[in-house]
Amino acid sequence: MRYLVRLRRQHRVFSRPRFFRGEVASEAGLKDITWVTPAGVETTAEDWANSHASSLGYVLCGAAGEFFTRGGQRDIDESFLVMMNTYHGDLDFHFPQLAPPMIWEALVDTAEATGLAQDGRQWAAGEAYRLRAHSFALFVNRAPESPPGRAAEPGSAESSAGIDTGAESEPARPDDPESLEPEDYLGHDGF
Secondary structure, three states, X not given: OHHHHHHHHHOHHHOOOOOOOOOEOOOOOOEOEEEEOOOOOEOOHHHHHOOOOOEEEEEEOOOOOOOEOXXXXXXXXXXXXXXXXXXXXXXXXXXXXXXXXXXXXXXXXXXXXXXXXXXXXXXXXXXXXXEOOOEEEEEEEOOOOOOOOOOOOOOOHHHHHOOOOOOOOOOOOOOOHHHOOHHHHOOOOOO
């Protein structure tokens, strides 16, 4: 739980000041939020009307910045993918094909004993992730086209943990989420 709270504080994409609109918000053509089916395609009106659907995913575009740095530039964050399965069985959830192409690394998988993803493997569009019954998985985009000044160098400790390394924030984050102190993960609003 501490890891998720800290992740939320480090990434502005999780604390937007306005509701998502599903509109194109990045120069690359990504929407602020893109809803996807387990087939890896964007949801349609027919999908939304399916009363038997029990799994869903969405991509939060980090480039949909409604935040600005102290210097007045858009504060670009990383993009994240969430997969949710309320079905009683496991299913293959396919990674969506988006522009620009994204490479996804699992950070959280609630089916794991610790709740954290273990292997550090990366997935490309079209590949399938085995999403277990009644679980939630969170992925971060690790494509090399990450915005300058926000994403860590591939292979670094920060990169492996999905950590913001911007100059205006504290770059050091422990590898062990359980070792965090309350001031490390509680925001001004208590979240």
